[in-house]
Amino acid sequence: MASTTWYAVLVAVVAVAIVASIRYALAEVFPYWILKGQKHSRPHVVTESYAGKTILITGAHGAFGSRAAKMFKNADTLVLIDLLDCTALKEEIEAECDAASTKRPNVLVWTVNMMSYASCAELGRKIKTLKSLDHALLTAGILSFSRRESPEGWETSMQVNYLSSALLALFILPVLKSSASNPNPPVLTMTTSFGIYPASPTMSNTSRPGSYLKHITRKDRFSLAQMQEHMYGKSKICLLYFARELAARVTAAQQANGKMELPVVTITSGDPGPAWTGLTQPNQEKLVPRLIQNYGSRDPQYGATSLVNSVSVGAEHHGNILTDNMKSLPHPSFMERASGQRYQQRVWDETRQELEANAPDIKAVYATLEAC
Incomplete structure (x- = not known):
């Protein structure tokens, strides 16, 4: 018994x-319900007109960026940025405007090599020449299926998706200024991904000595934490930590200057959801990634629409993750715990050290953020 x-x-x-x-x-x-919700959602562009506004898009040659560029109706200026030449996209936009008998935007085509800090810094100097900037949408990214290192010595996903994207965000931040016809604060949106969730268990060990960023990307031993498949998710986790910290510091800096109202710059993270694109096509050869991709994927046009809305929100969405039709998603629970706060601070501190050492012009922006 x-x-x-x-x-x-x-x-x-x-x-x-x-x-x-x-x-x-x-x-x-x-959290499958996020994918399920996005797969069956059909967002539309909420903002009717971008008349008089200046919009900047990185990754403008990509599946999301190129589609998003065509949705900013009546914009005054479009800045298309990519490693690849976006002249053909410029011509498509102009042809579509002519066909619809609408005013052509002033389309600027700039290039940047996201593998190079020097190229990002050069782009940063170009961005400073803009008289106003209402919306900055950062979609540039890569999905690396085999380990390679950038000329800067970082695994390429971490270099492009995180470090160089963070650097460009910092260069863009002081340039964000609403055009005369725009009564709302300008918006800076970084692109996040569902891939942060399966990669989250690999982001531990903040107590280890040395560089945390180097530890999570190192190649000296094979383990779950070092699997190349997780590098994309890790880079996006770092970018989301960075976006959260940047949003908090922008708010604190504003309050330190006696401005207790909502921040004059709105920072968001946009989640477009999965889609079969040139970036994700290699997943067709991998069973589990293919199943996950098929479970959540929809036409990339909807993901691009979601990103356009994410960079068009009001100041009440400052610091939020946004998905379809300006709906906020909660930050992952692993980020909300005390350990997540430690990871966020360590990512911020090490990123500052890395970027200031390799792009000295960015020191002034960090100094401004230290007003808090």
Whole structure:
């Protein structure tokens, strides 16, 4: 009888452990309801007109960036930025405006090599020449399926998706200034991804000595934490930590200057959801990524629409993650815990050290943010 009781207790304990593990996995590593919601959503561009406004888009040659560029109706100036020449996209936009008998925007085509700090700094100097900047949408990114290193010595996903994107965000920040016809604060939007969830267990060990960013991207041993498949998600986690910290510091700096109202610059993170694009096409050859991609994917036009809305919101969305039709998503629970706050601070501090050492012009922007 006693043995039967102990057996029943053991079974109950195991069952509870299994249920708890499944709930943890779903909440922390694969919150499927986010993908499900995006897959069946059909967002539309909420803002009717961008008349008089200046919009900047990085990754403008990509699936999301190129589609987004065509949605900024009646814009005064469009700045298209990519490694690849966006002249063909400029001509498409102009042809579509002519066909619709609408005013052509002034389309500027600039290039940048996101593998190079020097190229990003050169672009930063160009950005300073803009008289106003209402919306800055950063979509540039890569999905690297084999490990390579940038000329700067970083794994390429971390270089492009995080470090160089953060550097450009900082160069853009002081240039953000609403045009005369825009009564709302300008918006800076960085692109996030569902990929942060499966990559989150690989972001531990902040107590290790040395560089945390180097640790999570190192190649000296094979383990779950070093799998190349997680590099994209890790880079996006770092970018989301950066966006959160930047938003908080912008708010604090404004308050330190005696401005207690909503910030004069709105910073958001836009989640376009999965789509089969040139970037993700190699996932067709990988079973699990293909299944996940198929589960959540929709036409990239909808993801681009979501990003356009994410960079068009009001100041009440400052610091938020935005998805379809300006709907806010909660930050992942792993970011909200005390450990997540430590990771965020460490990512911010190490990023500052890296960027100031390699792009000295950015020191002035960091100094402004230290007003808090």
